[in-house]
Amino acid sequence: MLRQYKAIKEQYSDAILFFRLGDFYEMFYEDAELASRELEITLTSREAGKGQRMPMCGVPYHAAEMYIGKLVKNGHKVAICEQVEDPRLAKGIVRREVIRVVTPGTVTDFSMLEEKVNNYIAAIALDRGKAGLAACDVLTGEFIVTEITGEDVERRLVNEIARIEPSECLVGPGVRENERLHEFLSGLRGLSCTYYGAEHFSPGTARRVLLEHFQVASLEAFGIHDPDSSRDSRDTSGLAVSVAGALMAYLRETQKSSLAHIVELKVYSTANYMTMNASTRRSLELTENARDGSRKGSLLSVLDLTVTPMGGRLLRRWIEQPSLDLDEINRRLSAVEEFVGNLMLRDDLRRLLKDIRDIERLIGRISCGLGSARDLVALSTSLGALPGIKMALQGCDSPALEGIASRFDDLKDIHDLLDKSLVSDPPATVREGGMIRDGYDAELDRLRRVKNEGKTWIADLEARERERTGIKSLKVGYNQVFGYYIEVTRPNLHLVPEDYIRKQTMANAERFITPELKEFESQVLGAEERIIEIEYNLFVDIRDKVSAQAERILKVATLIAELDVFASLAEVAERRGYVRPEVNAGDSIIIKDGRHPVVEAMLDGVFVPNDTVLIPQENQVMLITGPNMAGKSTYIRQVALIVIMAQMGSFVPAREARIGIVDQVLTRIGAGDDVSAGYSTFMMEMIEAREHLVAAARRRPRPGAGQHADRLPKHSLVLVDELGRGTSTYDGIAIAQAYVEAMARAGGCKVLFSTHFHELTRLEGEVEGVRNYHMETVVEEGKPVFLYKIAPGPVARSFGINVARMAGFDAAFCRRAEQILKDLERRNPERLQLSFFDMAAPFDMAVPAERVELAEQLKSAQQEGECDQRGIGGGDAAAAGEAGDGGIMGDCAGQEVLDCIRDLDLDNMTPIQALQRLHELRQKLLR
Template sequence: MMQHYLETKKQYPDCILFYRLGDFYEMFFEDAQTVSRELEITLTGKDCGLPERAPMCGVPYHAVDTYLNRLVQKGYKVAIAEQMEDPRLAKGLVKREVIRVVTPGTILSSQALDETRNNYLMCIVYLAKSFGIAVSDVTTGEFLVTEVPAIRALLDEIYKYMPSEIICNEAFYMSGVDLEDMKNRMNFIISPLDNHYFDEDICQDTLKRHFHVERLEGLGLEDYKIGLIASGAALLYLLDTQKNSLGHITKLLPYRSGKYMVIDTSTRRNLELLETLREKQKRGSLLWVLDKTRTAMGARMLRSFIEQPLIEKAEITKRQDAVEELNGEYITREELIEYLNPIYDLERLIGRISYQTANPRDLIAFKNSLQMLPHIKHLMEQLTAPLSKDICGQLDTLEDLAELIGRAVVEDPPIGVREGGIIQEGFNEEADRLRKAKTEGKKWLAELETKERERTGIKTLRVKFNKVFGYYLEVTNSFLSQVPDDYVRKQTLTNAERFTTDELKKLEEIILGAEDKLFILEYDLFCSLRNTIAEQVARIQKAAHSIAWIDVLTSLSVVSTRNGYVRPKINEKGLIDIKNGRHPVVEQMLRDDLFIANDTYLDNGNNQISIITGPNMAGKSTYMRQTALICLMAQIGSFVPAEAANIGICDRIFTRVGASDDLASGQSTFMVEMTEVANILRNATKNSLLILDEIGRGTSTFDGLSIAWAVIEYISNTKVLGAKTLFATHYHELTELEGSISGVNNYCIAVKEMGDDIVFLRKIVKGGADKSYGIQVAKLAGVPDPVIMRAKELVEELSDADISARSREIADAGRQASHKKPVPKLDEVDLKQMSLFDTVKDDDILKELESLELVTMTPIDALNTLYRLQNNLKNRW
C-alpha cells in the first residue's frame, strides 16, 4: 500500500495527496507535516518498512470538505485518491485512483465559495508580445476567451475577473508583469504548465473534441490565435484535474474588451464599485445599492454588469425599456420577485449534477426551483419590452425534468446516496417489491417474537438486531432455564444470552438480502436519474441565464422606484448634462433629505474641463465621484439618481482620487499618483471621462502646480486628447486658466463664513474659490487651539508672498498672445519669481555661520547644517 502511495505521489508532486484508507483520508511524510501544521491536527506515525516511522495524519472522509476547503483557501492543491472498490470484496490490495485534483480555481464546495460571485480560473499565454486570456468558472460552466496587446490591458482583465488561480506558459514569467506584486495584492496562486499544454495542435484537438466541431471557426476563434492556445490549455488543464467530461461547459465565448467600457484598477478601487476602499466590504459600494437580486445567478450577473458597462446605445436602451416597463407594472414585478425567492443556484446545481456529486437533497432543491419557472414565464408573457420578450422566449420551463424528479425522489430524502430511502414508491417495480419484502419482514419478525414467547413462556424474550450479529433472540439470565433445545447460542452478555433458530436465520436472509439489494438498486436508480438530468445541461443553463436576467432587471427596477431614480437619455455626442444629481451610495448612508444635489454639464466644446476649488470636506470628491457613477449606472442600463440626465457614452472612465502609498512595491504617494496620471494621459480618448482630484499635491508647491497646469493644458488640447474632465484642486492659481484655455471653466463648493468658522453648503456654483479654508477645517477636525492661532499668524506673514499674482501674469500673457502662439508653459517662465518663501537673506546665513560651534558638532550634524544652508542660498531670491 505504501509503495502504491509513493507511486501515486510521484504523479502529483505539486499536490497534497489525500489517500483513502477506510473511513479516513490519510497523508504521509511531507504532506502529513504540512497538513498537520496548516490545519492544526495531530501528527502521528506509521510503520511502513522504513528505519523510522513515517509521519502520518488523517481526516474523516465524511468531513473532508471542511479540511479540503481550508487547504485550498491557503493556496494548496489537493489530489484525492479514492477507493475504487468495496474493501470487503477486494482481493489483495484495494484498488485506488486519483479521482480529482482540487485547486483554488476548481473547488466546487458551496461552503468555500461566495454564491454571489464567480470563482474563476484564468489561463494566460504570452506569445509574440501579446497575451491570450481564457477564463473559466467550473462551478457554472462559463468559458470566455480574449486577447490583449499590452500589460496594462492584461492587468485590467485580471482585476475585472479577480481569478483565484492563474495558469500560464513559461514565457509569461518573462513578459515584464510583476507577478509577486499581483499575487500579494490579489491573493491568488499562479503556476506554469508544461509546454505540451500550449502545443497549438493539441489545443485545437482538445477544443474540437470537447465542443464536437470539425473546424474552430464554428467557435469564433479564427481571429484569436493566441486566445485559441489559452483556451485549449485551460480546457486540457481542467480535463486533467477534474477527471470528468466537463459536460456542463457547453460553449466558448470569444469577446473583445472594446465591446464594453474599460474600467481600470484605480477606477474600480476609487469609485468603490464592488467593495469599499478601506474595509473591503460590500456595504457602502455601488453594488450594495443596486443589488436587490433574489438569486445567486442574478447577483453574479449584476456584478458583471457593473464591471462591464455597455458602450452600444441600442443595447443600453433595450435594458432601460425593460426596467421602465417593470417600474410601471408594479404588481407583475412584485409577483416575479415572489417566484424568484425560492429558486436555488441552478448554474452551480447543474455543475454538481454534471460532476456526479449532487446528492438527493440537491435534486429536491433543483425540482423546487424548476416548479417556479412556469409561473415566471406566464408573468413575463404579459410584458412587451423587446428585451423582456427575448428573455421570455428563451425561458424553458423544464416541466418534464421537474415532473421526473417529483416521481422519482421522495420529498425529504437523506443526504447520502447509499443509505436508501431515496426513491418514491411507484417509480420502480423492483424497488417496490424489495421495499415490501423489507416491510413484510419486520411484520414476520414481530409475529415470530410473539410465537416464541408463547412457546417458551419467556415474557421478556425480544427479537433484536445489530450489524455484527444480525438478528437474534435475546433472553435475560433469569429465564435461561426455559430456553428450548433448538435455540443456538450466538453471544453471551453479562445479564443475558443471545440465540438464533433456523426460522430466524431464514427470515434474516430474506430481510437483509432485500435491504441490501434495495439500497444498491436505489443508488443505481438515483445515478441514472442524475445522468438523465445532466444530459439536459444546455437547456438548464439557458433557463438559468434567463432567470438571472429577470432577477437583474427586477432588482434595477426596485432600486429605481425605491430611491427616486430617473431614466437617463443616452447620446453619442459627448454631452453629459445632469440636473440635481446625487451620489447613489452617500445618499443611502445619510438620513432623508440631507444630501445636497448638484448639476453637472460637460461637453467636447466650451465645457470640456471643470476646475473645481473649495475647502477640504466640502464635497468636491463626492461630487466628482457621483458624476462618474451616474455615467456608469446609465451605461449598465440602470436608472440614475438625478432629476434629469442626458449621458454621452464614455468609452472609459478614469479616476485619480486620494493619496495612498504603495510601500510593498516601493512606491511613494507621489509615485503612485504620477503612475496613475501617466496611465490616464496615455490611454484616455476624447470619449473618456476623467476624474482628477488634487493632482500634484504630493510634491513641492512649484512642481505640483507646474504638473497640474501642464496636465490641464494637455487634456484640453483636442488634437492630443480633448477628454471631458472634472479637475479638483487647491491650487487656486489654476482658476486663471478660465478664459485663456478654451473649454476650461471654474466651479467651486459654496461655503458660508461665520466668524472664524465655516459652514459647508455642499453646492457647486460658478466661479473659483480664493482660499482653501484649511485652518478652519483643521479647527473643525479638533486641532488644538495654540496650533490654530499660530497657523493664523503664519498665514498672515506669508500672504504677501502669494504666487497667484504671477499666475495671473502667465494667464494674461496667454490671453494676449493666444492668436499668435500657444499659452506659455510654466517651464517657459522664470519660476524664481514665484517663490512662496521670499524671506531668506544673505545676512541671516552669515549670522548663522558665525554662531556655529563647530568643535562640538558631529560630522553628520555638520553635513546636515551645510546642506540646509546651501539650500537656503539657492532659494534666497
Template structure:
C-alpha cells in the same frame, strides 16, 4: 527503510501528484502521511500520530470520509490542491486494496457547494504569451462559462492586469515562460494574494480535438494562439476534475470595442463591485443596486457593472425594459415572487453534468421548473425587446416536473448511496423489496419479544450496526440467564452482544433486501439524472434568460425604491445632469438630506471643470458621483437625478485619494503619478477623467507645476471631459472657453464655517484648512498658532523669515545673538585668508600647517587662547 505494501502504494501515487496533498482512502478515513500530514495538520488543526510511534519520522493524520467536504473546502480555500485517492477494488478481498486518484481539487476547480459563494463566479484563468501577444483564457466550471481575450500593443499588459483584477480568480495557470512573469506575480501578490499558481510548460498536443469536442464551429476561439490557450486550459480541467465537462460549450470573446473600459484603478476607486475597506460587497454600487432574487442574477448584475455598454441602441433596450417594469408595480411584484423560487440553475446543471448532483439538487430543480410557467405567462405581450426575448427564451419543462414529482421524495438525505430518495409507487421492484424490509422490521420486533420471554432477560434487545450486522445485546447483570445456543460476538463496557442461528438467517434475508433497495434507488436516480442531462443545453439557455430578467426586475425595483429617473442617451458628446445625487452616499446618509448638484460637460462650452474649495466640503463625492451616474446610465440603469442627458464615454479614469503601495515599494506620490501617467496615455476625446488633488504628495511648487501641466496637456492634446479638483488656487487663472472654474459654496460666520455641499461657478479664495483642522479636533493652541503663521505669510508674501516666533523661539534667539555677532565681528581675517588660498597647489604638509595656524588664530580671536 523497508516500507509496507500499503506505504509503497501510497508513495507510488504520491510520486504522480507531488504538488497536491494526497487524501488516501483507508476504510472510513482519508489518511495523509509524511509532509502532507504535517501540512494538513497545521492548516486543518488535526493531531499528528504515527503507526511506528515516532511522529517526527513517520507522521500521519486523518479525517472521516463522510466529513471530507468541509476539510477539503477549508484547505483548498487556503490555496492548496488536493488529490483524492479512492479504494476502487473490493475492500473485503484478500491482499492490498487497489487505489487510484479519481479527481484533483484545486482552488479554480472546486465544485463543493459550501466552497462557492453564490453571488460570485469561481474562475480559473490561463495566461499565455506568444508573438508579441498576450492571450487570456478562463472558465467557471461551476456555471459553464468560458472566455478568452487577446491583447496586443503597448498597453497589452495593463489590459491583462485590468481583466485579471475584474475576474479575481483563485487560481492562475501560466503557460510557458512569459517575459513579464515577475511583474505578473507582483501584481497578483498585491491585488489577489489568495490566488494559487499552476505552471504548464507547453500547450497540449491535442489542441484541435479539445476545441472540436467542446465548441461548435460558431463558438471556437479565433487564431492559433487563442486555441492553444483555451485547449490547454480545457486539458488541465479534464486532468483535474476527471469527469464529463461538455457543459463548457459556450465561448465568449472579451472585446472592449462594445464596452466602456474600466481599469483597475477606477474599479477600486469608485467601489463599483468591491469596497476599498475589505474587498467585500457592502457599501458598493453593486450593493446599492442589487435587488436580484437569484444567485444567477447577482452574478450577471456584477458583470453588467464591470462591463458597461457604449452602444446607445443596446443601452436603450435595457432602459426600455427597466422602464416597463418600474412603471408596473403589480407585474414587478409578481415576477419577483416567482423568481424567488428559482435556485441557482447554472450550478445545479453543472453538478448534474459532472455527476455530483444529489437528490436535494433534484428537488431544487423541480421547484425551479415549477416557477417557470407563471413567469412566462407574466411576460406574454410585453412591449420592450428584452422582455420579449426573455419570454421566448424561457422554456417549460412539464415532463421533468412530472418525473421529479413522481420519483423524488420531498425531503431526501444528502447522499444518494444510502437510499430513501425515491418515492413509493415509482418502481414496482423497489416497492417489493421495501415490503420485505418493512415486514422484516416487524419480524425483528416479534423475535425480540420472543427472546425476552424465553430467557427471562427483560433488558434484552436486538440491534444492528454496519460492522457486526444484527446482534442480541444483554447487559452484564443478565448474562447468567443467557442460553447456551447464544454465541458471544462482542464485549462492551456494560454489555455483551450475541448471535443465534435464527438471527443469522434473518440477517441474510433482511440485509439482502436492504442492499437491493439501496442499489435500485441509486440506479433509478442515475437514470433520472441522465434524462435531465440530455436537455442540459436547453435548460442552460432558460437559465440565462432568467438571470437577465432578474437583473432587469432588480434595476426597476431600485429605480422605484430610490426615486431614480431614466437618462436620455445622445451622441453629442455632452454630459448634462440636473440635481444628481451620489448613489452610495445618499443611502448611507440616514439623518441628513443629500445635497444634489448639476454637472454640465461638453466639447464646446466646458470641457474641464476646475473645482476648488476646502477638503471635507464634498469635491471628491461630487466627482465620484458624476462618474458613477455615467457608468450607471451605460449599464442600462436609471440614475439618481432630476433629469439627465448623457453621451456614452469609452473609458472612465479616476485618480482619487491617497494610498501607499507598500507591497511594491511605491510611495503615495509614486502611485499617484503612475495613475496620472496611465490616464494621460490612454484617455481619448470620448473619455471621462476624474482627477482629485494632483501633486499634493510633493512640495508646493512641484505639485502646483505638475497640476497645471496636466490640465494644460488635457486641454491641448486630449480634450476628454474632465473634472479636476485642486487646492492650488493659482491654477484657476487657466479659465478660458473650455476650462471653467467651480467651487464648493461655503457659509462663513466669524471663525465658524459651514460647507453647503453645493457646486457653484467661480473659484475659492481660501482653502479653509485651519477651519477643517479645528473641526477635526486639533488642539486649540495648534490652530491658534497656525492662524498667526498664516496671517504673517499672507501679509508678507509668503517669506519664511516673516513667520512670527513663539516665546521660546524669541528667548533662544536672544541667547544666541551675542555669539553670532562675535562670529561676524572677529571672523573676517580668517575668512579673507581662506578665500585667498590656492588649495589645489598645496602639498599635504602645507595644508596641515595652514589649518593648524588658522585654528590657533580663531582661538585667540574668540578669547579662548
C-alpha cells in the same frame, strides 16, 4: 498499500493526497506534517517497515469538505483518492484512484464560495505583441476568452485580469519571462499561480482539446477563425485558442469528469466595454469599499436587490463591464422602465424568483458527478417556479422582456422526473438509501415490503417463542456484528429448546439462533443491501438524465439572471427616485440635479443635488476649487457613477441625464503609496497621470488620416482629485497646470479636476474648454457652512483653519495658525512675480528673510517708478555701487536678465520649462 500510496502520490506530487482508508482520509509523510500544522489536527505515525515509522494524520470522510476547503483557501491543491471497488469483493489491495483534484479555481463546495461572486480560473499567454486570456467558472459553466492586440497590450491584459479577479491563473508562454506581469500576478490578493506546461498551449493541441470537448468540427461557431491545420493558427486567433484549450485541458485533468455543463465558449472583445483599470474601480468603490474591502458602502451594495445568486453575479458583471453598445444599453433600460411602470408585474416576478436556488452552480455540481440528492431536490424546487414566471411574462412590451418570454423553457419534463423520483427531504449522503420515492421502481418497492414486513415477522416470532418456551423475558434482537438473535437470561436457560443454536455468551444471558431466524436474516439483510444498491443506481441514473439537459437548464438560468437584474434595478429606481438616462452617441455629459447614489443611500435620502455640463471645447475641463469637506471629491465621483450606471443599463440618481457614450473612465483619487512596488504617493500620482495623458493622446484622431485611421472612440471621462499635492507647492502647481493643458488639448476627454491650487483658476480664458467651478461655502458666526452646491467661478477663499477647528483642534492651536497665516499673507503680497509670468506668489513662503526683503523692494520700486528700461534695480552702475547693500543689484545683472527675458520663446515653452528658466534668472538676481 504503502506501495500503492507512493505510486499515486508520485503522479500528484504538487498536491496534498487525501488517501481513503475506510471511514477516513489519511495523509502521510510531508503531506501529513503540512496538513496537521495547517488543519491543527494530531500528527501520529505508523509502521513503515524496516523498523521505521512514517508521519500520519487523518480526517473523517464525512467532514472532509471542511478540511479540504481550509487547505485550498491557503493556496494548496488537494488530490482526493477514493476506493473504487467494494472492499468485500477485492482480491488483495483495494483499487484506488484519484477522482478529483481541488484547486483554488476549481472549488465545487458551496460553503467555500461567495454566493454572488464568480470563482474564476484563468489562463494567460503572450506572443508577438499579443495577449490571450481565457477564464472559466467551473461551477456555473461560464467559459470566456479574449485576445488583446494593438497598443499597451500588457497594461490592458493587467486591467482585464484585475476585473475578472481569478482565484487561480495558469501561466503560459511569454508570461513567466515578463518581469512586469510576473510581479503583478504575484501581488494580486488571493491569486494562486500555476505554471502549466507550454505543450498544453500549443495551438494544435489546444484546438484538438476544444473540438473534442464541444463535439464540433470547427471553432468557427464560437467566433474563432479556425484555419486549416496546415497553416500556423497563431496568425488568426491563435492565442485565444491556445489559452482556452490549455484551460480546458487543465479542467479535465483535475475534475476527472465530462464537464458537460460547459457548453459554450464565449469570445469577447474588450473594445465592446468601458475601460476601467483597477485603480479606477477601487477609487469609485464599484463592488467593494476602500476601507475594508467589503461590499458595504459600494455601488453594488446600493443596486443589488437581486433575489437569486445568478442575478447577483450578473449585476456585478454589469457594474464592472458597462457596455459601449447603444442598442444593448437601451434594450436594458427599456426592460427596467417596463418594470418601474408595472408594480404588480415586478412584485409577482420577484416573489416567484425568491423560490429559485443557485441553478447554475447546482447543475455544475450535478454535471461534475458531485451532486447529491439534496442538490437535485433544490433544483426541482427551483424548476417548480418556472411555469409561474413564464406566465407572468406574457404580454410584456419591451424587446428584452419579449425576447426572454419567447425563449423561456419551463423545463416541465425535468421537474416532473425529479418530483416523482426523489423524496422531499433526502439524506445528506447518497450511499445510505432513503432517497427514492415509493412507486418509482417496482423492484425497490418489493424489497422495501420485505424489509418492512420483517418487523412484523420479528414481533410475531418473539410472541410465538415466548409461548412455546414459556420464557416471558425472551426477546429477539439485532446487532451489526452477530445479526439477528434470540436472547435468554441465565435463570431461564433450562427452558431453552433443543433446536436453539448457541451464538454468543454474555454475563447475564445467552444468545441463540434458529434455522428459521437464520433464513429470515438472509432475506432481510439481503433486501437492505439491495435496497441501498438499487437506490444508488437509480439516483445516478436520474442525475445523469438531468446532466444531459445541462444546456437547456443553463439557458433558462441565464434568462432568470437577466430578469432578476432588471427587476432589481427597477426596484432601486422606484425606491430612490432614479430616472431613465438618455444615452447617445454624442460626446457631451449633461446631468441635472445629479446625486451620489451611495452617499445618498447612507444619508437616507438627504442629499444636495448638483448639475453637470461637460461639452468638449466648450466646457471640457471643470476646474473645481473649494475647501476640504465642501464636497469636491463626492461630486466628481458621482458624475462617474452616474455614467457607469447609465451604460450598465440602470436608471440614475438625477432629475435628468443625457450621457454621450464614455469609452473609458480614468481616475487619480486618493493619496496612497504603493509600498510593495516601492512607490511614494507622488510617484503613484505621476504614474497614473502619465497613463491618463498616454490614453488621451492615443484616442486623438491621427492628423490627416483616411478612412482606416485610428477608429478608437475618444470619449474618455477623467477624474482627478488634487494632483500635485505629493511634492513641493510650486512643482505641484506646474505639474497640475501642465496636466490640465494637455488634457484640454486631448479632444474628446472630459475632465473633472478638483484642486486647492487657486493659481490654476486663471486658466479659464487662456486654455480652451477650461471652466472654473467651486463648492459654495458661507460663513455664519465666524464658522464656514458648506452648502455642497457647485457654482461657476473660482472659490473666493479657503477655510483650512476653520476645518481644523471643526476637526477638534483646540482654540490656542487655531489662533496660532491664524497668526501664521496673516504673517505669510503680509510677507507674500500679490503679484510678486515678474510681469512676464502672470502667476501669483512664485517665492516659497519659507525662504530666508533677504528674499522677502527683495520682493518687497521690487514691489516698492515698481510703484515709485524707480525701475527703468536699463535695469530692474534702477540707476546706473555707479549709483548702484554707491548704494552698497541698499541696492538690489547691479545694472549689468539687471540688463542681462532683461535680455534673457526678451529672448524667451514663451509660446513654445511648457510651464515646467518656464519655471526652471525663472529659477535660473532669480539666481542671477540674487548673486
